[in-house]
Structures are given as C-alpha cells and as structure tokens.
Amino acid sequence: MPAPITLAAQHLTRYHGRRCVVNDVSFVLRRGEVLGLLGHNGAGKSTTLQMLAGALAPDSGSIEVCEIDLAQRSLLAKSCLGYLPEHPPLYRDMSVDDYLRFAARLHRVAASRLADHVQLAKQRCSLLEHGHQLIGTLSKGYQQRVGIAQAIVHQPPVVILDEPTVGLDPAQIREIRDLIRALGNEGSVILSTHLLHEVEQVCDRAVILRQGKLIFDGSIDDLRQHSDIESGFLQLTADRPAQEIAQ
C-alpha cells in the first residue's frame, strides 16, 4: 500500500498579467518522500511553490494539504506547512532566537513547547552557537540555515523549500542535503532546484517544469532511463521554440 498523500496539487494554473506562468500542473507528494521540482530559471517553480504555501492563490485548480483544502480552510491547511521562500524572509534586526520564537508563535506552537521547538530547529540546522546573534550579522550560509530553521520550527508534516542550497559552500550543501533527507524520512519535503545532480542525490521523485507545463513526473530511476540523466534532463527541457512557431 502506498504511503498516505500529504500534498496534492490538481490542475494548478496561474497567470501573471496575461502570461501563463503555471499551466495545468498536477502532482502529489506522499509521506516519507522528497520530491524535487526541477526546471530552468523562469519555468514557474517559485510561483508553484508560493501557491502550495498559500501565499498566492491559483487562478484555477486546487491544493490539498494533509487532505485539507487550502482555499477553503486555509488557516488549518497552512499550519501543516513549513515554507522557505526563494529569498529567506529574515528580519535582520532580530536575534536568531527571537526570530525563531516569533516564527514558532506565528505557526501556533504552544507556549509551553516553544523553547523545545526552537532548540530542536537550531540543533538540526547547526545554529546552536548563534542564538544570540543578530540575523543581519550572519553570513549568507547561516542566514539560509535560519531560513530553513524557520520553516521546520513548528515541525510541519509538509516542508516546502525553494532553492535551499543556493549560496552555500560545498560542506554546507552536504549538511543541508542530509537534513533534507532526514526531514523526508519523517514527513515529506518538496524542494525546487535547477541543479540536476541535487535532485539525483536527495530526491525520491522528480517533477520537471518547462515554461509552466509539467513535462515529467516519475522516480529518479525513470529519469535515469532517459539515457544518461544529464542529457535526459536537457532532452526533456530543451526549448523548441523554432518548431512551436513553425506549427
């Protein structure tokens, strides 16, 4: 029996002005799974994730988080989500501890468990020694970790990470990947990236977007079978404007 579905997106469509950024995208995420959302810049990854996080309403289509409809019971559905946007939403004038406490309160963590949650999130993101530092004084890599800590501090069943490893050095990237793997084993994670080998290393399944359309949805092994994985990706995402114009 397959694991229960934690996130289901049905026929998502979103326009920016007249341009269709996300076009009829459907996929599901199951518990214990890390799903990679792959695509070139401008393929609609961030817009899709913003819709999944409830920050942006889709023009049509529906989203269910842990079987709760995001449009109709948005507060309940959002409390099952943790979200790291493309730019970490950090208040530079707050200390790491204050910020994580604030994020936990926003996500309705009970006051009695606040300290434990913050402690655990700091521990998982290797921030234990930086609790009192102001976020503005941290390096880019540490700021990214605070962003991730913010997304997992309330221990949500679904974690949405928009390009979590951007701007990190190789050692940090390895740590973050281990963390994502661990998160995926407990709950479920969806992450976006334009790096193919990242998907190969941490994800169980991949979804590929091209110009807002979903062009691949399958396991990493399936992706590999498109001959060599690198050329498979290029093959799947190669722009074919000349043909399309000709048609």
Next chain:
Amino acid sequence: MILTLARKELHSLFAAPSTWWMLALLQFILAWFWLARVDDYLQIQAQLAQMDNAPGATIAIATPLAGMLALLLLMLIPLFSMRLIAEERRSQTWLLLASAPISPSAIVLGKFCGLLALLTLIIVASGAMMLLLLLGTPADPGLIASNLLGLWLLAAGYAALGLYFSAITRQPLVAAFAAIAVSFGLWLLDLGGGALRMLSPNPHFQNLNTGLVSSADLAYFALFIALFLLLSIRHLRQEREAR
C-alpha cells in the same frame, strides 16, 4: 496571534534608531513649547488676576500643548506607519506572514496595535507634562483627560490611515508621502468650511480639545479607524488573488 504580531512590531519599531531620534525630538519640541507657554502665562498672570472669569492654567498651557502635539502627530505618524507592511514587502519578509496560518485581519490588527502602543507611550508622556502643572497650580483634570482622549483617537486614526497606505505599496517612502498628503488634505478640509468640514478629523479633535466629549465625535473617530483598517484587510485579501 494579534498580540504576537503587536509585540514583534513594537520590537522592530524600537530596534530602529530613527524611532528613538524621532521620540527624542518630539519630546524636546513639546518641552520647549510647554516651557514657553508657562513663561507667557506667568507674564500675563497679573492682568489675568484682575479679570472676572480668567482662563486657568490648564486652558492656557495644556490645551495648546495638545493642539501642538496633534499637528506634530500628523507629520510624525506616517513616518512610523510607512514601514508596517511596505517594508515587509521590500525586504521580502512578507512571505513569512502570507504563508503563516494567520488571517489578513489578524495581521492588520496586530500591526495596528503594535504602532498604537508606541503612540500611546508618546501621549502618556505628554499627559505627564500636562500634569506637571499640578506642582504649581490647581489644574482641570477633566479637561486634561478629554485632551488625552482626543489625542489618542486622533493618533489611532492617523495610524490606521498610514497602515492602509503602507498596505497598498511596496515603497515605505511612497506610503509615508501618501499618508502625509491625505492627512494634510483632511486637515485643509477643515479650513474650507461647509459640510465637507465634518469629514476632517480636525473639528472633532477641537471639540475634545476644548473639553467637549460628545458621542458624535467619538463615533466619527471609531468610523474613521474602522474604515481604514477594513480597507487594509480587504486589500491584503485581494492581493493574494490579484494577477
């Protein structure tokens, strides 16, 4: 949830050095003005003593002080309120609130209450200045109370107005200019006379300034505040859907 946001807002306001500068400057201007009024009052005291129904110290000193503060608040509050939402958009922290399980109304009320807490502090400080009169002369506590109430309602009104302009733009400075322009425009309506005059917060504040507490004025301020808070909430709701 509203309390969490209000506390965070107050924290960020006090974390900005500009807030301290503005508070210090405001306090300095008020103290200067207060001393000048006291000085004037002492000089004409001899003539006042010969009059039958001479104005007391409260009317001569506390009331103009409140009027002065009302004018300063018009210019000062947009500078505080401009960041409430526009700054969150600009520094991209808005997504944290937008994706958190909180309703737009809680966001608006939380931010409004946070700013109002700071403004209450300013008004309490000016109230303490008025009460200093008690050291040398009997003062009229009722008149002082109605002045403080008027200031508080006016401050809440300007805060709601500023919050709305902060909600509809990404640029804090644009929000500040728009809020100052509109509150100044409302202030000018008072000079125009006619029925339009009643739309301005000014005549309503002036009633309280002279010690007249009427339910019509209180209702005006309640409607003014509610209007702009509701407009802000509506805007945030629509924004999620807007293209």
